Every structure is written in C-alpha cells, then in structure tokens.
Amino acid sequence: MPVSAQTDPWRHYPRGGLDEFFDAHGAVRPLYRVFLPLLQGRLTQWDRRKQIADQIFHHRGVTFALGSSVERVERPIPFDIIPRILSHAHGKYLAKGLAQRLVALNLLVGDIYGDQRILQAGVIPRNFVYSSPLLQPRMMGVAVPEDRWVSIAGIDIVRTGEDEYVVLEDNVRSPSGVSYVLENRLVSSSIWPQVMRAVSMHSVVDYPQRLLETLLGISLGTWVVLTPGVYNSAYFEHSLLASQMGIDLVEGRDLVVYRNRLHVKTTQGLKPIDGIYRRVDEDFLDPLTFRADSLIGVPGLGNVLMHGALALVNAVGCGIADDKGMYRFIPDAIRYYLGEEPILPNIPTYLPVVKQERDYIFTHWDELVIKPVAESGGKGLAFGRDMAQDEREQWKETLCRQPRQFIAQPVINFSTAPVYRQGQFEARYVDFRPFCLLGKDPWILPGGLTRVSGTSQSLVVNSSQGGAIKDTWVLRE
Known part of the structure; x- marks a missing residue:
C-alpha cells in the first residue's frame, strides 16, 4: 500500500x-x-x-x-x-x-x-x-624496528x-x-x-589477518594485544581483534620485564614477548619512565623499548602526529x-601562536571552531558562534595565555x-x-x-x- x-x-x-x-x-x-x-x-x-x-x-x-x-x-x-x-x-x-x-x-x-x-x-x-x-623527548635518537613508527x-x-x-x-x-x-x-x-x-x-572481514601480517612484518616473534582492562571503553575491540588474530590479550599485570626483556606470565613460567599491539596510552605504559601514577603499565617497559628490544605498534612518540597544530x-x-x-586536502587551520593568525581568529570568531591540540573524540570543541560575550572574552584570554594549546578552523559544511x-x-x-x-x-x-x-x-x-x-x-x- x-x-x-x-x-x-x-x-x-x-x-x-x-x-x-x-x-x-x-x-x-x-x-x-x-x-x-x-x-x-x-x-x-x-x-x-x-x-x-x-x-x-x-x-x-x-x-x-x-x-x-x-x-x-x-x-x-x-x-x-x-x-x-x-x-x-x-x-x-x-x-x-x-x-x-x-x-x-x-x-x-x-x-x-x-x-x-x-x-x-x-x-x-x-x-x-x-x-x-x-x-616524547625520551624517544629522541631511539631506533624502532623497521623504522615503523606509525x-x-x-x-x-x-x-x-x-x-x-x-x-x-x-x-x-x-x-x-x-x-x-x-x-x-x-x-x-x-x-x-x-x-x-x-x-x-568489497569485504572488510580480512582486516584482522591484515593487521596480524602488519605486526609480523615488523617482528616474526610472539605478539600480544595490551589492553587497559575491561573498564576501557574499547575493551570489546581489544578482545575481538586478539581473538581473530589468534594472539593473547593481556593487561599490564600479566607482563614483567626480566633481564631487559619483556615476558608474559603463564602457568608454565615466563614466556618472552617480541611485540605489543598496544591499546594503552603511551603515557601509562611504564610508571618508571612515563607517568608515575600509572597502575596499568609495566615497570621497566620503557627501558626495553628504548634499547630496541621490543616492537611496539604504534611506537611511543607517534602522538606528535595527532597534535592538531601539527x-x-x-x-x-x-x-x-x-x-x-x-x-x-586539509581544512584551513589557524595557529594562535602566530600573532597574525591569532588576530584573524579574533576578528572571525563566529566563523570558527576552537580545538585543543591534544584532545580527541570531540572533546573540548568550542564553536565561536555559540558563545556568549563573556565566554568569548575568556576564550580570547586563554588563547593569548596558551596559544600553543589550541587551533582554530572554519566551521565547514559536510554531508x-x-x-x-x-x-x-x-x-x-x-x-x-x-x-x-x-x-x-x-x-x-x-x-x-x-x-x-x-x-x-x-x-x-x-x-x-x-x-x-x-x-x-x-x-x-
């Protein structure tokens, strides 16, 4: 009908x-x-x-x-x-x-x-x-396997x-x-x-196999997927990919550094690990090298990485490419x-750290969205057209005080x-x-x-x- x-x-x-x-x-x-x-x-x-x-x-x-x-x-x-x-x-x-x-x-x-x-x-x-x-200044001069940072x-x-x-x-x-x-x-x-x-x-089902081939192309040894644990928002994904690649899903507490090499704890003893597909933020990988308050990292892991004794995907330091200013x-x-x-192409991007571009941002406020350079997932976005006058003044003060921490882009129409x-x-x-x-x-x-x-x-x-x-x-x- x-x-x-x-x-x-x-x-x-x-x-x-x-x-x-x-x-x-x-x-x-x-x-x-x-x-x-x-x-x-x-x-x-x-x-x-x-x-x-x-x-x-x-x-x-x-x-x-x-x-x-x-x-x-x-x-x-x-x-x-x-x-x-x-x-x-x-x-x-x-x-x-x-x-x-x-x-x-x-x-x-x-x-x-x-x-x-x-x-x-x-x-x-x-x-x-x-x-x-x-x-990550600690990674300066560090060689990663196969020069594969990303x-x-x-x-x-x-x-x-x-x-x-x-x-x-x-x-x-x-x-x-x-x-x-x-x-x-x-x-x-x-x-x-x-x-x-x-x-x-086109099919998409062969992604896990392609991912495994990518990992093995860096190191032919034993790989694991490192997850922060069941409370992570993407834990379902960590588990699914580990299962479909046929490799172990581990948390930091399952790993230990012994004789400058990473091992996973098993019922048969320690098993050497050659590579990690990490789903843990790099700052939390090792409380001795990175954030001291990390409860999900592996003490000593940073030292192993910096001596080239472990493949890590993606490498520590690659976050520089996620910087919205970069x-x-x-x-x-x-x-x-x-x-x-x-x-x-890129979207036109204005850097408050450059005075002429900061001036442009201030005179085209209603056309722009302000983004923090280190955030992801849509966090911290501020649309100029939606701001009250006092909020605009606060934002302008922030951009003058912390210009490297933000960018501005035009609000674009997309599909x-x-x-x-x-x-x-x-x-x-x-x-x-x-x-x-x-x-x-x-x-x-x-x-x-x-x-x-x-x-x-x-x-x-x-x-x-x-x-x-x-x-x-x-x-x-």
Missing part, C-alpha cells in the same frame, strides 16, 4: 543540501536506488530490521562504555540500519590519498625523533614541534562536495573503531541479505618527503545521511574513519566506520558525544 502524504516518513527530511542519499535536485542517488522497493508500503519491516540489529549488538556484547570505572555505564552502540555507500571511484580516490598521507606521517614521526631534516629545512618550525604537548592510522574524513573530501584529523596514537566496522557488516548481512546480494561491494603541516610534509602534491528512527527518516551529519595499515606497502581497508551526529543540528559525530554508527559499503568496479 503506498505511503500517504500524512504518513510519509521523509516529510521532514531536508532536500537540496549535500546529502549521501539524495542529490542536489532531491532525487535518490543511483547508489541507493537498490533500497527504493523497500521504501514502499508500511515501515514495519524497517522496524523489525532495527530490532534485529539491536538484538545482535546486545547479544554479541557490542557496547561502548561511558564514564569512569566508578560511574561506568555500558550501553549498546547506537547503530543505524541504512548503510552509507561509497562509489568505486570515490573509494579508489580515498584509498590513494590515505596511502600517501600514511606514508608521510610515518616518515615525519621518524624524522622528528631522528635526523630532523624537515626541521633543519624550516618546513616546520622547530620551536613549534618542541612545544607540542604530545612530543603502522596503524584512523584518518577521519568528511565529504564537502560532490567529489570533494577533506581530512578532518589524524589518529595514530591508538585509533579505535575497527571492531564496529566488522560488527556493522555482520549485522548488515543479517538484515539486508537480498540487498547485499544485489550489490557488489596537522597544519602534514600537506607540507607530503611535499617534502614524497615530492608530491597532497591528494586529500548528511538519513537515519531511521521510530518510523521517520532524519538527516544527520556523517564523517568517515577508514583504517590504514603500513606494512611493506600501505593497505587501506575498503570500508570503514561512518559516524553519525546525535542530533540534526550537531556537527559532532563521536560515539562518546552521543553519535551513532553506520555500515559503509565501498563498491567494486
């Missing part, structure tokens, strides 16, 4: 903007026309699919933890059943740009802790690098035009979310079996190290996509986190995590800020 005008589930959906489902004329894009037959008649089948998806996530324990260990709240990840679909051409373009950026990020980090050629050339100001809160990256992308994408930020310290990519695809295959048979898309210089690093123009909620389709802003591995050659997962804003007005898409997730289908040629 056709949907009446009164019950049209799309009646409040905006048309004419940059949307993944509808083109600029309000017509359904060809990529999504496979769903048209499912949009006719009653929506009870959509409700049923949503219910099935939620049940699968619940039964498989796919959760996200909010709050501290004391006030911890475990909740299922909000999953939207409408997939995001990327064309073959867009997927290929993104993969090429991401591979270029990943190689440059690894070279940049290695150079900063090594010969510092890029600093000597004046491409990046030396003082700017040395004032980063994410620099083996894994989750590089956040937003779509800003029909064929235009920009890099939102780089995440190399401990990028999370790939487990949701795998689980999203599993759920999609349960609720959209006929649609998926009609669409030729983000400004990544296109220059691509040109310097690779002799190429960046394929994926929306539909989510299904209680019989209605609503528009939400979406970004995209593809996962990138650097082995002998870069490899980009042909899929990724599409994250959805929590409300139609919000530009923040992180799960920790109330957002949802979608499966992402990258089409074959």
Whole structure:
C-alpha cells in the first residue's frame, strides 16, 4: 500500500543540501536506488530490521562504555540500519590519498625523533614541534624496528562536495573503531541479505589477518594485544581483534620485564614477548619512565623499548602526529618527503601562536571552531558562534595565555545521511574513519566506520558525544 502524504516518513527530511542519499535536485542517488522497493508500503519491516540489529549488538556484547570505572555505564552502540555507500571511484580516490598521507606521517614521526631534516629545512618550525604537548623527548635518537613508527592510522574524513573530501584529523596514537566496522557488516548481512546480494561491494572481514601480517612484518616473534582492562571503553575491540588474530590479550599485570626483556606470565613460567599491539596510552605504559601514577603499565617497559628490544605498534612518540597544530603541516610534509602534491586536502587551520593568525581568529570568531591540540573524540570543541560575550572574552584570554594549546578552523559544511528512527527518516551529519595499515606497502581497508551526529543540528559525530554508527559499503568496479 503506498505511503500517504500524512504518513510519509521523509516529510521532514531536508532536500537540496549535500546529502549521501539524495542529490542536489532531491532525487535518490543511483547508489541507493537498490533500497527504493523497500521504501514502499508500511515501515514495519524497517522496524523489525532495527530490532534485529539491536538484538545482535546486545547479544554479541557490542557496547561502548561511558564514564569512569566508578560511574561506568555500558550501553549498546547506537547503530543505524541504512548503510552509507561509497562509489568505486570515490573509494579508489580515498584509498590513494590515505596511502600517501600514511606514508608521510610515518616518515615525519621518524624524522622528528631522528635526523630532523624537515626541521633543519624550516618546513616546520622547530620551536613549534618542541612545544607540542604530545612530543616524547625520551624517544629522541631511539631506533624502532623497521623504522615503523606509525603502522596503524584512523584518518577521519568528511565529504564537502560532490567529489570533494577533506581530512578532518589524524589518529595514530591508538585509533579505535575497527571492531564496529566488522560488527556493522555482520549485522548488515543479517538484515539486508537480498540487498547485499544485489550489490557488489568489497569485504572488510580480512582486516584482522591484515593487521596480524602488519605486526609480523615488523617482528616474526610472539605478539600480544595490551589492553587497559575491561573498564576501557574499547575493551570489546581489544578482545575481538586478539581473538581473530589468534594472539593473547593481556593487561599490564600479566607482563614483567626480566633481564631487559619483556615476558608474559603463564602457568608454565615466563614466556618472552617480541611485540605489543598496544591499546594503552603511551603515557601509562611504564610508571618508571612515563607517568608515575600509572597502575596499568609495566615497570621497566620503557627501558626495553628504548634499547630496541621490543616492537611496539604504534611506537611511543607517534602522538606528535595527532597534535592538531601539527596537522597544519602534514600537506607540507607530503611535499617534502614524497615530492608530491597532497591528494586529500586539509581544512584551513589557524595557529594562535602566530600573532597574525591569532588576530584573524579574533576578528572571525563566529566563523570558527576552537580545538585543543591534544584532545580527541570531540572533546573540548568550542564553536565561536555559540558563545556568549563573556565566554568569548575568556576564550580570547586563554588563547593569548596558551596559544600553543589550541587551533582554530572554519566551521565547514559536510554531508548528511538519513537515519531511521521510530518510523521517520532524519538527516544527520556523517564523517568517515577508514583504517590504514603500513606494512611493506600501505593497505587501506575498503570500508570503514561512518559516524553519525546525535542530533540534526550537531556537527559532532563521536560515539562518546552521543553519535551513532553506520555500515559503509565501498563498491567494486
């Protein structure tokens, strides 16, 4: 039975903007026309699919933890059943740009802790690098196995035009979310079996095997996944990846340094460890070398690392590439190290530490968003247009007092996509986190995590800020 005008589930959906489902004329894009037959008649089948998806996530324990260990709240990840679909051409373009950026990020980090050629050339100001809160001076001059500082990256992308994408930020310290990519695809295959048979898309299931190959390419020995424990918000992911790679999941209390080598405690005694895929922040790895208040680290681990007796993915010190101030210089690093123009552009970024740029920030306040350089997950964002006058003055004072701790960027318009909620389709802003591995050659997962804003007005898409997730289908040629 056709949907009446009164019950049209799309009646409040905006048309004419940059949307993944509808083109600029309000017509359904060809990529999504496979769903048209499912949009006719009653929506009870959509409700049923949503219910099935939620049940699968619940039964498989796919959760996200909010709050501290004391006030911890475990909740299922909000999953939207409408997939995001990327064309073959867009997927290929993104993969090429991401591979270029990943190689440059690894070279940049290695150079900063090594010969510092890029600093000597004046491409990046030396003082700017040395004032980063994410620099690890202890790693200066340290050699890491295979010169692999950045083996894994989750590089956040937003779509800003029909064929235009920009890099939102780089995440190399401990990028999370790939487990949701795998689980999203599993759920999609349960609720959209006929649609998926009609669409030729790339698989994502071999990511754990690719990850294992990346680790073994650095060291052929015994690897473990190091987790902070069950109270970590991404513990589900740590457990899933360890299981699918066939390696042990350990906590700091399971490890010990003996004769300047790391070992895992077993019922048969101590077993030497050659590599760690760490999901622990580098500052907490060793209370003797880094943060003395760490209860989840391994005493002596830092010394083992600095003597090259252990492979660590990603390496300590790679967080310098996550500094949102350093983000400004990544296109220059691509040109310097690779002799190429960046394929994926940056968002214009203004540095308060430069007086002329700070003046620009102050005179264009309503157009900008202020971001702390060392935070992630959407924490600490401040939109100038939303501030009262006294708050603006406080922020300006902060930027003058701590200019290196913040950046400013224009508030950009990026794409929306539909989510299904209680019989209605609503528009939400979406970004995209593809996962990138650097082995002998870069490899980009042909899929990724599409994250959805929590409300139609919000530009923040992180799960920790109330957002949802979608499966992402990258089409074959």
